[in-house]
Amino acid sequence: MGQRYYAHSLENEPEEKWQTVEAHLQQVAQLAKNFGADFEAGKWAEMAGRWHDVGKYSLEFQKRIGADIDANIELMRGRPDHSTAGAQHADAMSKQLGKFLAYPIAGHHAGLPNGQETSESCLFKRLKKVVPDWSACPEKILEPAALGMPPFAKGMAGKKAGKRIGFQASFFIRMLYSCLVDADFLDTEQFVNPEKADWRKGYPGLESLNEKLILYLNDLVKSAEPTHINKDRDKILRHCLDAAEKEPGLFSLTVPTGGGKTLSSLAFALKHALKYGLKRVIYVIPYTSIIEQNAAVFREILGDSAVLEHHSNFELKDEKDEDRRSRSAAENWDAPLVVTTNVQFFESLFHSRSSKCRKLHNIAKSVVILDEAQMLPVPFLRPCVETLRELSEFYSTSIVLCTATQPALSEEDLSWRLENVREIMPEPATLYEAFRRVNAEYVSKLSDEELAERLARHEQVLCVVNTRKHARLIYEKIKGDGCYHLSALMCPAHRSEKLAEIRQALDAGRPCRVISTQLIEAGVDIDFPVVYRSAAGIDSVAQAAGRCNREGRIREGGQVCVFMPEDGLPPGYFRQNAETAEIVMRHHDDMLSPDAVREYFETLYWRKGDDELDREEILKDLWEGAQRADFPFRTVAGKFNIIDKNGMDSVIVPFKTEPSGLIDEIEGTDKLGQMARKLQRYTVQIPKRVFYALEAASVIERVRNQFCVLINKDIYKDELGLCPEDPTFHESESLMT
Structure with missing residues (x-):
C-alpha cells in the first residue's frame, strides 16, 4: 500500500480514522459548488474547493500533520505552506481568469491578499514562490472544468469594460472566497467536531415563519382600535404584500414614523422570498439599540429558533442548544432571519479575512431590508451603493430601502444613482400627510x-x-x-x-x-x-x-x-x-415634507461631491487594479471602517456591581468569548486620549490582557454615566473607612 495523504488528523486516534486529502477536497468542492450555484458560479466555486488544499500532497505537510494536530493552520512559523500550490495551479490555467481562483485559494487561511505590493504575502509573489513538491496529487483532482464567464461579465464580449469592472471582479472574487472558506470550515468542523456541526440543524422554514407572521398580523388588525392611523397602517401592510409579487430587484419603502414599517417590510420579505425561491431575510439596522428592540419583537412572533441576532452587544445566555446554534449561525448567517448592523453587513462585504467573509455567499439569493436607509455611511456611500447594485443585478438579491426619509439614491442628477428602484407605497406624499x-x-x-x-x-x-x-x-x-x-x-x-x-x-x-x-x-x-x-x-x-x-x-x-x-x-x-x-x-x-427631504439629500450629495462619498478612494483602488486583476483586498479592508476603531477604546464600567466583582468574574472564567459578549452591555466607548488619561491616573485595570475595567466607580455616576474629566476625584463617602 502506497503513501496515504491526510488533510486532518484526530488527537489520540489512529491514522485509519483521519481524513484524507482527497475526501476533504471532494467534500469541500461539493459544498462550495452548492453555495456558488446561488449566483451562477457553481463550477467556479467547485474548482476553488477542489484545488484549495492540493499542497497537502507534499511530504513536508504529511510529516508535520503526524506531529501537529494544527498543521492545517499555516499562519505560524514552521507550518508548511499548503495553500500556494493550488493558487499556482489555478493561475497556470489562465493568466486573467485563473487569478479569480488563485486569490481565494491563496487566502483561505491568511485572508485575501493584495494583488501586488512589496510584501512577500501578496499574490504576485506567492505565484512565483517555490513550494514543497505536491506532485503526488492525482491527475483527476487537477483536471479543469469549463467555467464560463463570471456572471457579471456575461454579455460583455466585444464591449469596452466600464468603470465598474474593477469593483465587479473583486466582488466576485470575494464571493467565491466566501463559498470556499465556509465550505472548508464546515467540512473540517464535520470531521473534527461533529457535535458542533449538529448545532446548525433544525431551523424552521420560511413557510412556517410566514404563516406565524400572517396569523399575528391578522390578530393585530382585528384587535386594533378603528382609528385613522391604524387604518393607514393596515393599508401599508396590504401594499407591502401586493408588492411582494413583483420581480426581484431594488425596492423602496417610504413610510412615516409610526406607520408599522418594521413588520410590514418583514411581511413583504417573507412573501417575496417564498414566491421567488429566496433563502433568507436579512434585516440591516444602523443602531444596536434598534436591533435589540426589533429582534425581541421578531422572536416573540416567530420563535427564538428563527432569529439570528448578530451584533456586538448580543449576549448569549448559557450553553443551551439554541445559544450554540446562534453562535454557529453568526459565523456564516445560515439562519432564516438575520438581524444585523450596517457595520457588520457592509464591513464584511469589503473585508479580507475568512472569519468576516464566510457569511457573504448567504447574502446571495436573499431579501435584504435596509432599515433607516438614510443612515448609510456618507463617507462610504458610493461603495455601499455599488454593493447594493451588484447584489441586486447578479446575486439574486432583493434590496428594500426602508425609511421615513428616503436618501435620494435614485435621483437622475446623480451619475452613480441606483436605477429601477420601485417604490412600494403608491403615494408617499399622501401617506406623509396622513401620519x-x-x-x-x-x-x-x-x-x-x-x-x-x-x-x-x-x-x-x-x-x-x-x-x-x-x-x-x-x-x-x-x-x-x-x-x-x-x-x-x-x-x-x-x-x-x-x-x-x-x-x-x-x-x-x-x-x-x-x-x-x-x-x-x-x-x-x-x-x-x-x-x-x-x-x-x-x-x-x-x-x-x-x-x-x-x-x-x-x-x-x-x-x-x-x-x-x-x-x-x-x-x-x-x-x-x-x-x-x-x-x-x-x-x-x-x-x-417628502419634497424637502428629497431636496436635502440631493443638495447634500452635490455639496459633498463624489470624493467625499468615497473618502478612502476604494472604487478608484479597485478600478486601477482591474487591468491586471491586481486587487488590493487587504488595503481596502483596512480602509473600509464605518466606525473609526483606531480613535476609540472600550472601558467596562461597574454599573450595579463592584469593580472587584467584575475582575473576579473575568479572572475566574475560561470562556472569554462569552464573557466579552456579556460585558458589551456594560461597556463605554471613549476617545483614546481620554482612555490613556484614565490609565495614567491608575483608575483602569487591564485584566487578562483583553478587558479594561474602571476601578474608580466614583467617576461613573447614575445621572450621567462616565465622567472622566477628573479621574482622581472620589466622592467623600467613599473615602471614609
Whole structure:
C-alpha cells in the first residue's frame, strides 16, 4: 500500500480514522459548488474547493500533520505552506481568469491578499514562490472544468469594460472566497467536531415563519382600535404584500414614523422570498439599540429558533442548544432571519479575512431590508451603493430601502444613482400627510440659558443635542426631579434602565424632561408632546420628530423646535449637514415634507461631491487594479471602517456591581468569548486620549490582557454615566473607612 495523504488528523486516534486529502477536497468542492450555484458560479466555486488544499500532497505537510494536530493552520512559523500550490495551479490555467481562483485559494487561511505590493504575502509573489513538491496529487483532482464567464461579465464580449469592472471582479472574487472558506470550515468542523456541526440543524422554514407572521398580523388588525392611523397602517401592510409579487430587484419603502414599517417590510420579505425561491431575510439596522428592540419583537412572533441576532452587544445566555446554534449561525448567517448592523453587513462585504467573509455567499439569493436607509455611511456611500447594485443585478438579491426619509439614491442628477428602484407605497406624499403629527419650526440661535429656560416651562419635553458635552451642560442647568440625561457615556444596560424610567414617567403623566444625544432618535419607542432639536440634517430632525406626538394624541400636533446652539456646531459632518438643511428649509414651509427631504439629500450629495462619498478612494483602488486583476483586498479592508476603531477604546464600567466583582468574574472564567459578549452591555466607548488619561491616573485595570475595567466607580455616576474629566476625584463617602 502506497503513501496515504491526510488533510486532518484526530488527537489520540489512529491514522485509519483521519481524513484524507482527497475526501476533504471532494467534500469541500461539493459544498462550495452548492453555495456558488446561488449566483451562477457553481463550477467556479467547485474548482476553488477542489484545488484549495492540493499542497497537502507534499511530504513536508504529511510529516508535520503526524506531529501537529494544527498543521492545517499555516499562519505560524514552521507550518508548511499548503495553500500556494493550488493558487499556482489555478493561475497556470489562465493568466486573467485563473487569478479569480488563485486569490481565494491563496487566502483561505491568511485572508485575501493584495494583488501586488512589496510584501512577500501578496499574490504576485506567492505565484512565483517555490513550494514543497505536491506532485503526488492525482491527475483527476487537477483536471479543469469549463467555467464560463463570471456572471457579471456575461454579455460583455466585444464591449469596452466600464468603470465598474474593477469593483465587479473583486466582488466576485470575494464571493467565491466566501463559498470556499465556509465550505472548508464546515467540512473540517464535520470531521473534527461533529457535535458542533449538529448545532446548525433544525431551523424552521420560511413557510412556517410566514404563516406565524400572517396569523399575528391578522390578530393585530382585528384587535386594533378603528382609528385613522391604524387604518393607514393596515393599508401599508396590504401594499407591502401586493408588492411582494413583483420581480426581484431594488425596492423602496417610504413610510412615516409610526406607520408599522418594521413588520410590514418583514411581511413583504417573507412573501417575496417564498414566491421567488429566496433563502433568507436579512434585516440591516444602523443602531444596536434598534436591533435589540426589533429582534425581541421578531422572536416573540416567530420563535427564538428563527432569529439570528448578530451584533456586538448580543449576549448569549448559557450553553443551551439554541445559544450554540446562534453562535454557529453568526459565523456564516445560515439562519432564516438575520438581524444585523450596517457595520457588520457592509464591513464584511469589503473585508479580507475568512472569519468576516464566510457569511457573504448567504447574502446571495436573499431579501435584504435596509432599515433607516438614510443612515448609510456618507463617507462610504458610493461603495455601499455599488454593493447594493451588484447584489441586486447578479446575486439574486432583493434590496428594500426602508425609511421615513428616503436618501435620494435614485435621483437622475446623480451619475452613480441606483436605477429601477420601485417604490412600494403608491403615494408617499399622501401617506406623509396622513401620519403628520407635528409642527416643526426653526427658532434660530438659543443660548444655553435660553434653552434651559424654555425646557423648564414644559412638564414633558425632549431635547436632543449633537455632543455629549452639550448634553451634560444643559442637563446640569435643569437637573432636578423628573430630569434625565442620556448619552453614550452611559453603558447600554444603564441606558435601557433610564429609558424604562422615562417611559414610566411619561405614562404616569409625571414631569419628564430629557436631555439626550442623538442616540435616542432612531427606533426608540418614546412619545413626548414637545421636542427641541439642535440644528442637524433634515433626516436627523425627522428622527427626533418621530419621538414627538408619536401616537397622535395631540390633535393640533406636537411641537418640534430646531435651534442653533450658542457655540455653533462641531466641524465636519454635523456642520455640513446642518448648513445644507438650513438652505433647504428656506424653500419649504414644512421642513419635514417628502419634497424637502428629497431636496436635502440631493443638495447634500452635490455639496459633498463624489470624493467625499468615497473618502478612502476604494472604487478608484479597485478600478486601477482591474487591468491586471491586481486587487488590493487587504488595503481596502483596512480602509473600509464605518466606525473609526483606531480613535476609540472600550472601558467596562461597574454599573450595579463592584469593580472587584467584575475582575473576579473575568479572572475566574475560561470562556472569554462569552464573557466579552456579556460585558458589551456594560461597556463605554471613549476617545483614546481620554482612555490613556484614565490609565495614567491608575483608575483602569487591564485584566487578562483583553478587558479594561474602571476601578474608580466614583467617576461613573447614575445621572450621567462616565465622567472622566477628573479621574482622581472620589466622592467623600467613599473615602471614609
